[in-house]
Amino acid sequence: MATVQDTEVRDPAARASDAVEELRDMQGEKMVLNMGPSHPATHGVLRIVLELDGELITKADPDVGYLHRGDEKIAENMTYTQFIPYTDRLDYLAPLANNVAYALAVEKLLGIEKNLPPRCQYIRVICCELARISSHLLGLGAFGLDLGAVTVFLLTFTEREKIYNLCESLAGARFTTSYTRIGGVSRDTPPGWCDAVRTFLNEVVVNIAEMETLLTRNRIWVDRTRDVGVIPKDVAIDYGLSGPNLRGSGVDYDLRKAQPYLCYRDLQFDVPLGSVGDCYDRYLVRMEEMRQSVRILHQCLDKIPGGADNKTKEPVNVADGKIVLPAKDKVMSGMEELIHQFILVTQGMNVPPGEIYFGHENPKGELGFYIHSRGGGTPYRLKIRSPSFVNLSILSHLLPGHMMSDVTAILGSLDFVMGECDR
Amino acid sequence: MSALDLAKQLKAKFGDVLSEPAGFRGEITIKLTNAERIAEVCEFARKELGFDYLVDISSLDNYGEDPRWTVVYHLRSLANGCELRVKADVSEEKSELPTVIGVWRTANWHEREIYDMMGIRFRGHPDLRRILMWEGYPYFPLRKDFPLAGKPTQIPEVAFTQVAPLEGGPFVTAPGGKDAIEREPRVRTPEG
Numbered sequence: 001m002a003t004v005q006d007t008e009v010r011d012p013a014a015r016a017s018d019a020v021e022e023l024r025d026m027q028g029e030k031m032v033l034n035m036g037p038s039h040p041a042t043h044g045v046l047r048i049v050l051e052l053d054g055e056l057i058t059k060a061d062p063d064v065g066y067l068h069r070g071d072e073k074i075a076e077n078m079t080y081t082q083f084i085p086y087t088d089r090l091d092y093l094a095p096l097a098n099n100v101a102y103a104l105a106v107e108k109l110l111g112i113e114k115n116l117p118p119r120c121q122y123i124r125v126i127c128c129e130l131a132r133i134s135s136h137l138l139g140l141g142a143f144g145l146d147l148g149a150v151t152v153f154l155l156t157f158t159e160r161e162k163i164y165n166l167c168e169s170l171a172g173a174r175f176t177t178s179y180t181r182i183g184g185v186s187r188d189t190p191p192g193w194c195d196a197v198r199t200f201l202n203e204v205v206v207n208i209a210e211m212e213t214l215l216t217r218n219r220i221w222v223d224r225t226r227d228v229g230v231i232p233k234d235v236a237i238d239y240g241l242s243g244p245n246l247r248g249s250g251v252d253y254d255l256r257k258a259q260p261y262l263c264y265r266d267l268q269f270d271v272p273l274g275s276v277g278d279c280y281d282r283y284l285v286r287m288e289e290m291r292q293s294v295r296i297l298h299q300c301l302d303k304i305p306g307g308a309d310n311k312t313k314e315p316v317n318v319a320d321g322k323i324v325l326p327a328k329d330k331v332m333s334g335m336e337e338l339i340h341q342f343i344l345v346t347q348g349m350n351v352p353p354g355e356i357y358f359g360h361e362n363p364k365g366e367l368g369f370y371i372h373s374r375g376g377g378t379p380y381r382l383k384i385r386s387p388s389f390v391n392l393s394i395l396s397h398l399l400p401g402h403m404m405s406d407v408t409a410i411l412g413s414l415d416f417v418m419g420e421c422d423r
Numbered sequence: 424m425s426a427l428d429l430a431k432q433l434k435a436k437f438g439d440v441l442s443e444p445a446g447f448r449g450e451i452t453i454k455l456t457n458a459e460r461i462a463e464v465c466e467f468a469r470k471e472l473g474f475d476y477l478v479d480i481s482s483l484d485n486y487g488e489d490p491r492w493t494v495v496y497h498l499r500s501l502a503n504g505c506e507l508r509v510k511a512d513v514s515e516e517k518s519e520l521p522t523v524i525g526v527w528r529t530a531n532w533h534e535r536e537i538y539d540m541m542g543i544r545f546r547g548h549p550d551l552r553r554i555l556m557w558e559g560y561p562y563f564p565l566r567k568d569f570p571l572a573g574k575p576t577q578i579p580e581v582a583f584t585q586v587a588p589l590e591g592g593p594f595v596t597a598p599g600g601k602d603a604i605e606r607e608p609r610v611r612t613p614e615g
């Protein structure tokens with residue numbers, strides 16, 4: 001039996017007017033979007049809770065701590081030397097620079113930072129600048145990747161691989177180097193290492209130039225980064241930004257110039273500054289910092305005391321048996337060395353009571369250690385001032401007013417690492 | 424203008440509220456006798472003395488002493504490079520002091536971290552939530568009476584510790600303990 005059904009199809013004009021009504025209801029309705037903690041553009045485990053009005057961000061609440069391991073608590077329970085491997089895991093893209101920062105902080109507390117042998121200072125500067133190039137290569141590569149420039153990432157990873165090979169022959173590990181010791185470095189540079197660094201420097205400048213041709217005047221790149229995420233000078237200072245993010249906003253402050261440590265006073269380099277403080281400026285600052293690092297490295301390799309392979313046997317550790325472990329052959333033959341070795345390994349060095357703060361110009365910004373000692377071999381309190389943590393705190397101020405698609409650009413330009421942020 | 428001169432100016436302005444500036448390893452520390460006035464002191468340091476950059480805020484647990492907490496502020500002037508450390512003691516009963524967000528906005532996350540780790544509250548903070556630990560975590564892990572291995576919470580244990588390969592040293596895991604708290608690595612006395 002057939003049935004007849006009446007259906008009413010309204011004319012297009014009426015339907016369109018209905019749709020407008022529905023859209024009007026949706027306007028002004030906010031949507032909450034959860035970005036992360038596992039999202040390719042958040043470079044780790046950062047979670048941002050975004051409140052959106054259409055594509056416009058109206059509120060942003062970054063949520064950190066997914067990688068919290070309690071490094072500061074751990075530090076209170078071990079000797080100063082035992083904490084060195086933990087510093088590798090702060091900014092794990094620049095472990096060599098973290099090692100140097102931590103060693104310098106403890107040396108400041110001991111009051112021996114002026115006694116560091118010149119060769120040790122040069123080796124440490126080489127480490128810091130290699131780490132800076134490595135970190136910026138990854139930072140810019142990932143920044144490019146987030147905005148669709150995949151080729152840049154492949155280029156920078158090839159170069160970074162070379163740096164890891166250098167790390168491996170220097171410290172024995174590619175990633176977690178733990179290269180410095182309190183009062184020196186774990187070993188001198190291996191034979192031929194300085195020449196390998198020089199070869200690398202000649203190769204990396206070619207690749208930096210190639211990266212530049214891919215990005216700096218790329219129309220898409222410029223459109224997506226220029227005037228996006230603008231941080232004015234005063235806001236950057238107010239939020240305590242540091243490193244390339246602070247200098248991208250045009251604030252001329254670099255700890256290597258402001259409070260020269262190691263042998264930075266003897267080296268010539270320029271500090272690049274941004275003018276607007278947008279993502280594009282931060283990109284340009286990092287690009288130029290790599291070139292300046294290459295410049296510093298060339299000077300270091302030319303001036304390093306003892307020459308490339310240390311023909312004149314320059315020391316690399318301070319001559320104090322109560323701080324630096326004695327040579328292995330002496331431990332087995334000398335009474336005093338044996339005692340020093342025993343005390344250093346079981347109790348740690350005797351650090352005077354007092355407190356210091358040491359800030360180091362790390363690739364990501366100012367990595368600072370505040371150490372409060374009550375004497376003895378373990379710190380009473382060790383606070384890590386991590387640049388990524390402080391740099392990220394500006395997000396809830398910076399993101400509102402931007403489009404959703406700008407979030408990846410802003411995150412990429414801030415260049416943070418969660419291992420360091422969450423500690 | 425050195426950091427010591429600026430510290431003396433600060434002392435001249437606030438008198439008995441501040442201790443005499445003390446130096447160690449080239450750094451100047453000044454101590455507040457009344458933590459309630461920290462915001463005022465910081466405001467003056469920023470506006471009049473040019474300390475425009477707050478490097479860090481950290482905290483100390485002087486366990487077994489009174490007052491129990493010390494909050495440590497690291498101030499810097501970007502213009503002349505001077506640095507000053509301002510410390511304020513807070514008693515355990517009170518565990519509260521005014522926020523300095525009104526002076527530097529970067530204080531926001533530093534103060535949240537101190538609240539999270541030590542349980543010191545900052546009066547006037549607009550958003551005093553936990554930051555590194557999760558919302559609802561019941562303890563303050565950087566306190567000296569909190570064990571290194573942690574304490575059990577409602578959330579089941581994901582990570583676990585096992586006996587370290589080199590047992591018996593001064594800073595390694597002790598073998599045999601029933602739970603993680605007994606086995607945890609710590610400074611051990613020969614008899615303990």
